Amino acid sequence: EGMPRHASTHAAGVVITPEPxxxxxxxxxxxxxxxxxxxxTEIEELGLLKMDFLGLxxxxxxxxxxxxxxxxxxxxxxxxxxxxxxxxxxxLSRGETxxxxxLESSGMKQVLVGLQPQNLEDVIALISLYRPGPMDSIPTYLxxxxxxxxxxxxxxxxxxxxxxxNGCIVYQEQVMQIAQIIASYTLGGADLLRRAMGKxxxxxxxxxxxxxxxxxxxxxVDKAKADEIFDLMEKFAEYGFNKSHSAAYAxxxxxxxxxxxxxxxxxxxxxxxxxxxxxxxxxxxISCCKDMGIDVVQPxxxxxxxSFSAREGKVVFGLGGIKNVGDSAITEIMDARKDGxxxxxxxxxxxxxxxxxxxxxxxxxxxxxxxxxxxxxRAALLAAxxxxxxxxxxxxxxx
Numbered sequence: 001e002g003m004p005r006h007a008s009t010h011a012a013g014v015v016i017t018p019e020p021x022x023x024x025x026x027x028x029x030x031x032x033x034x035x036x037x038x039x040x041t042e043i044e045e046l047g048l049l050k051m052d053f054l055g056l057x058x059x060x061x062x063x064x065x066x067x068x069x070x071x072x073x074x075x076x077x078x079x080x081x082x083x084x085x086x087x088x089x090x091x092l093s094r095g096e097t098x099x100x101x102x103l104e105s106s107g108m109k110q111v112l113v114g115l116q117p118q119n120l121e122d123v124i125a126l127i128s129l130y131r132p133g134p135m136d137s138i139p140t141y142l143x144x145x146x147x148x149x150x151x152x153x154x155x156x157x158x159x160x161x162x163x164x165x166n167g168c169i170v171y172q173e174q175v176m177q178i179a180q181i182i183a184s185y186t187l188g189g190a191d192l193l194r195r196a197m198g199k200x201x202x203x204x205x206x207x208x209x210x211x212x213x214x215x216x217x218x219x220x221v222d223k224a225k226a227d228e229i230f231d232l233m234e235k236f237a238e239y240g241f242n243k244s245h246s247a248a249y250a251x252x253x254x255x256x257x258x259x260x261x262x263x264x265x266x267x268x269x270x271x272x273x274x275x276x277x278x279x280x281x282x283x284x285x286i287s288c289c290k291d292m293g294i295d296v297v298q299p300x301x302x303x304x305x306x307s308f309s310a311r312e313g314k315v316v317f318g319l320g321g322i323k324n325v326g327d328s329a330i331t332e333i334m335d336a337r338k339d340g341x342x343x344x345x346x347x348x349x350x351x352x353x354x355x356x357x358x359x360x361x362x363x364x365x366x367x368x369x370x371x372x373x374x375x376x377x378r379a380a381l382l383a384a385x386x387x388x389x390x391x392x393x394x395x396x397x398x399x
Contacts, residue, residue, distance in 0.1 A: 009031075009033070012053050014051050014052075014053055015043055016051060017049075021034070026038070060274060061270045061273075062252070065263060065269075065270040068263075081258060083251075083254055085261070089119070091261050092117050093112060093117060095109035095113045098285065099285060101249070102252075102253050103126075103253050111138060120250055120254060121164060123250040123253055124243065124246045125166075127250050128240075133240075140166075140167075151163075158178065161174055169233065171240060171246070175240060176193070176194050178229065179233070182212075183212045183219065184218065194237055198237055213230065265294055265313055265314065265315060266310045268308075269316075273307035282321060295313075297311075297315065298370075298372065299365075299368055301370050301373065302337060302341040304319045307320060324360060324361065325365060329361045343374075345385075349391075359386075366385070
């Protein structure tokens with residue numbers, strides 16, 4: 001009694017306080033990290049700042065690809081790209097989006113083919129629409145996009161707010177704009193309305209409806225029409241995405257799509273590296289490379305880095321992608337080969353620290369094909385492994 005029931009943690013939530021946090025809040029620990037015992041609503045009511053800091057592995061993929069490209073094009077920078085590359089939009093329109101951020105699900109591919117996106121605004125709208133709730137309006141959105149004469153607005157004032165999204169309410173910002181223009185809300189008041197709708201607070205909603213309808217009537221919109229608009233806003237605000245978030249996501253989607261079109265090998269190498277611990281996705285993206293005519297070269301203790309790398313139009317399999325081969329073993333193999341390539345398994349065993357590159361690691365390397373470069377069959381290497389390791393250890397002792 002009196003103890004926290006459990007301490008589930010918001011993955012990206014960070015509470016920021018002017019004084020030490022325990023001055024304002026009771027704290028608990030979860031996996032060794034301090035967490036607040038109050039939830040987000042109570043924290044806001046206390047007047048404290050809660051921010052969500054989202055970490056995306058895709059940013060690392062983009063950076064890794066950029067560094068690889070800079071080896072052959074020193075001036076290349078992802079930040080210098082504009083957003084109107086026709087080849088990128090052609091690829092999106094074909095639905096060839098494996099590895100493209102937010103756009104690789106089968107449902108999203110169908111929508112991309114149906115929409116035939118022409119600019120970043122289209123991608124921003126899709127990312128907002130493709131989620132529970134707004135998804136229902138995707139058919140209307142697509143129809144209006146291809147047949148603009150079928151777009152209709154409940155009142156003319158809505159035209160310049162919704163024309164960018166083909167007559168559909170897509171973003172939370174549009175809900176706020178409608179409240180501001182139709183019912184003369186302040187932007188602060190419109191934000192409170194959006195939050196009440198999003199949080200589904202019935203008492204707050206009833207008050208807001210009265211305020212909205214009265215404001216709309218003053219602006220010449222009749223009560224029945226104002227109620228219809230409010231119902232429409234309510235439906236979308238419940239699930240709506242804020243455009244600023246969607247735009248940031250769409251930018252990353254565009255960057256990954258551009259890299260896939262124009263720097264395919266470097267991008268696929270970076271993508272495979274990011275999924276190194278996920279066997280299923282690794283196989284999926286290797287097969288994707290083959291579909292695009294890119295060879296994935298098997299791992300080699302003489303040629304591979306820890307990560308997947310681009311070389312002469314091919315992707316070289318990374319040693320980190322072999323099961324049971326850890327980072328310390330990989331670092332040791334790469335450091336020891338600086339004096340020249342290994343000529344045999346025995347040569348490698350003599351040059352590396354066998355406490356780091358253990359027999360288990362060597363076995364995994366042989367089975368993964370990383371020792372095929374020695375020109376001996378895997379079965380023969382495995383059969384000789386014990387003897388080779390023992391001889392290498394004895395040679396070290398004798399030295």
